[in-house]
Amino acid sequence: MxxxxxxxxxxxxxxxxxxxxxxxxxxxxxxxxxxxxxxxxxxxxxxxxxxxxxxxxxxxxxxxxxxxxxxxxxxxxxxxxxxxxxxxxxxxxxxxxxxxxxxxxxxxxxxxxxLKPVSVEILGPRDAVVAGNTTDIVCQSEGARPPADITWWMDGEQLSDDVQVSQAGNMTTSILRWTPGAEDGGKALLCSAQSPIIAHDPLLDEWILLVYYEPEATLEVSVDVELDNISEGDTVYLECNVKAYPQVTRVSWWYKGKKLELDEDSAKSGMMATNQSLVLQKVQRQQSGVYACQASNDVGDGHSNPIVLAIKYAPVCSGSGYQMVGAGKNEEVRVRCLVEANPSEVVFSWFFRYNTSQGEVALPDDSFTTKGRLSVLSYIPKSEDDYGVLICQTNNELGSQIDPCIFELAPADFPDPPKNCSVTNSTSDTVMVSCIEGYDGGLEQTFVVEVHIAETRDWVLNSTTVGFPEFLLEDLEPGSSYYLTLWSINARGPSTKTVLHAFTLPELRPLTGVAENIIFPITPILGVLIGVVGALVIVAVVVVVAMRFRTEKVSSGAPGGGGCKGGNNPGGKGGMADGPDVILCRGDPEYEDVEGIPVKLKHANLYETVPNAPCDNKHDNKNKDDDEDVEYAELSFSNGKAKKDKKAKKNGVQGVISRYEDDTIYATIDHKLTENQSKQLEQDSSQTEQLTDTGSDENIVEGDDDDIPLMDAAALETPLWESSV
The missing domain is CATH 2.60.40.10 (Immunoglobulins)
Structure with a gap:
């Protein structure tokens, strides 16, 4: 198993x-x-x-x-x-x-x-900052989890006005927008980084500030001088104390709002600057006013507080100290006496000094009034002895007035007219006139100007002024001529009058078209050529006129007369029988001796008859009827223009003036006029004037505006050369 x-x-x-x-x-x-x-x-x-x-x-x-x-x-x-x-x-x-x-x-x-922060740093160059200028300061902290808390500190106080915080990874950034002041210079600006969870000592970065600022100036009077007790002759030291960074480059001084130029001349007058002090040696009342100093550095200018120097002095006259006063007999005159003084509390006294040897007397206190630094005296001269010198004397706490105010009392008179009058400026419709006032006659005067048109003498306007004779005349016609009549007037009456001729400029018209805008410059060569051509034209005109005069003399002289100019028959028939006996030629010695010929008419061909005398031995004037006492006067102006014959009246008035093409005017003077003939001649002359005034064609002479009108010498009541031609 x-x-x-x-x-x-x-x-x-x-x-x-x-x-x-x-x-x-x-x-x-x-x-x-x-x-x-x-x-x-x-x-x-x-x-x-x-x-x-x-x-x-x-x-x-x-x-x-x-x-x-x-x-x-x-x-x-x-x-x-x-x-x-x-x-x-x-x-x-x-x-x-x-x-x-x-x-x-x-x-x-x-x-x-x-984690705690591992670092903190204020970034950027740690340059100087300018007081008053807003700047951004950046601080960064690294390594903290969660982000570190960044704070700003100065003098133990946290700055939290404007802070922006941002984070990227384990980096935290804080931006402080800050405006430093001058007092922040030298202080430490701290950036602190600390974990919000872990308790630990914060990480710090420090920046010692360098703050630039414009100077802070303070003006003071030296300690040994009392500002309210400075008198003429004292020496004053003004100290300009300055706080600034960077240091001051210059200190300037100002008086009444204007910068003082301190040089050798001012030092000679006792005013000088040393370091940051202004020295006023032996001050005078004219140096009273507002003083200030100004300190400058690379940042800007600093102005100090003002100090007012009110220098005490004894009274002095306000003005020149002398015045002419006019007064009529038994007439009250009020004399004003004004003085300058510091302190301004003054006491007035009035005296009268006779022109005779009676000396000087004090005037009663009830004869004058006083208000502050002004006193007004009421005085009535009743006789010749009451004219003399009025003396105004004052004093204050510093003493009496050294030079009293003088008023010379004289009988009142008419004022003098304004002097040195001239037109200082003219336009197309205005005229500025300035004069110098004359003596006022001892009374207050008013200046008057009256304007008339120069040609017609029609009144245009008048103007008055008080104080100084200066007038601005407005609303005048452009391109016109005026007569200005100036005078002054006081209580006694007007002065004589001064007449001044003034013109207004033509009115400017706008240019139209291209051609009007073209300006042809005249060079020196062109100017010479114009001058040469003009001279040649003048010579040619003179030659033509001379030859014309020569022809007239030859054609009008008697046969065999030897060069003297014969008479011109007003009837147009030649022959001495109807002409004057002897007529002076310009070349005759008797010409310059003719009495009554104004110099201004000797540029014309002017002839006057003299008693019968032959021009030479070959000429005989015996055939002239001794009973006829007829004289001729001839006046000729050569203007280079042919004149048309004036139609003669057919009434057979004696003394008819004939006019020929040679611009010669002939007047027949018949000394045998009967009384009836004289009256008839005056009537005919009157009819001629009426026809001329009504514009009858038979009495109008065609020609240019400068044609010389015919004159009937027999009707003249004044000499021919005094008539209007």
Whole structure:
């Protein structure tokens, strides 16, 4: 009989992972704090034979001894620790095996660990920051599980105004947006990183701040000077105390809002700067005002607090200290005396100094009033002796006024007219006139201007002003000429008048078309050529006119007359019998001696008759009727234009003026007109004027605007050269 052993192998259940509290876990156990130890229990049930339970880390056996085995349950406890960050990467495997003929059962698990931060750092270059400028400061912490708490500290106080935190892996970043102040310079800015679970000393990074800021200036008076008790002649030291980083590069001084230029000239006047002090030696009242200092560095400028210097001084006159006052006899005059003083509490006294040797007398207190630094004196001169000098004398706590205010009292008079009047600016519709005021006659004066059109003398406008004779005349016509009459007036009456001639500019019109925008520059060569051509034209005109005059003299002279110009008969018949006895030529010596010819008309060919005399010995005028006292006057203007004959009246009036193509006007003067003939001539002249005014075609001379009208010399009451031509 054969005996066979049959061994049946029953595999064990898969391993289970338990905590120390017998709680089943899978994949991850924990968390365990860094530095502690973790107990991991592997439990296996069933199996025959009883399984062998062991812990492995990779291929390394960590623990193969059983801790417990009964009732078909086998356990193996693995202790890991103390835990570090390295344990996060380990994967522990529990293996159960009861035969080499079966595949062992495996269960793995990882350990979750709470870690403290391993580092903290403030990033970026730790350069200087500028006070008042907002900046972002970055701090990073690494290694903490869960993320570390990052906080910012300065002087034991946490900065939490604007902080942003972010995390990537085991890296935590905190950004502090912060505005430093000047007081933060030299302080330590701390970045702290700490685990929120594990109690430990926080990790710190420190930044000693370098804060740039603009200067902080404080102005003070030196300790030995009382600001409220500075008098003329004292020396004052102003100290500019500055706090700044980086250090100050310059200190400047300001007075009444303007920068003081301190140089050699100012040093000679007693004002100088040393280091950060301003020295005012022997101060004067003119140096009163607001002072300040300004310190500058690379960041900016710092202005100090202002200090007001109110320098005390004895009273002085406000103004020149001398004034002429006009007053009429038995008329009240009010004299104003205004002084400058510090302190402003002043006492006034008035005196009168006679022009004679009577000396000086004090005026009674009831003759003047006082208000602050102003006193007004009421004075009435009643006789010639009451004209002299009024003296205003004041004093305050610093003493009496050194130079009193003088008012010379003189009889009131009419004012002087404005002086040195001129047009300072003109446009197309405005004129600016400025003058210098004359003596006001001792009374307040008002300035007046009156505007008239120059051609018609029509009134346009008038304007008045007080104080300074300056006028802006508006709403005038463009391109016009005006007479400006200026004078001044006071209580006594007006001054004499000053007349000024003024013009307005032509009104500008916008250019239209392309051609109007073309500007031809005149070069120096072109200017010379224009001048040469113009000179040649003038010479040619002079030659033509001279030859024309020569031809006229030759053609109108008597035969054998020796070159003197003979008379032209108004009736058109030649011969001396009907012409003047002797007519002066321009070349005759007597021509310049003819009385009554204005210089302004000597450019024309003007001839006047003289008593009968032959031109030369060959010419005899004895055939002329002695009873006929007929004279001729000739006036010729050469304008280079041919004139058309005016139609003569057919009524036979004596004294008819004839006009020829040589632009010569002849007037026959008949001294034998009877009284009736004279009246008839005046009537005819009046009729001629009426026809001319009504525009009769028979009396209109066709020609240019500059044609010279015909004149009836017999009807003229004034000399021919004084008439309007």
């Amino acid at each position: 054969a005996v066979t052993n049959l061994t049946v192998i029953v595999p064990a259940d898969p391993p289970r992972i338990l905590t120390s509290d017998n709680e089943v876990v899978t994949d991850l156990i924990g968390p365990f704090k860094e530095g502690t130890s973790a107990k991991i229990i592997c439990e296996v049930k069933g199996g025959r034979p009883s399984p062998q339970v062991s812990w492995w880390l990779g291929s390394t056996l960590l623990d193969g001894e059983l801790d417990y085995g009964e009732d078909g349950v086998v356990r193996n406890t693995l202790t890991v620790g103390p835990l570090t960050a390295a344990h996060l990467n380990y994967f522990y495997v529990c293996q159960a095996s009861n035969s080499e003929h079966t595949k062992p059962g495996n269960t793995g698990i990882a350990v979750d660990i709470i």
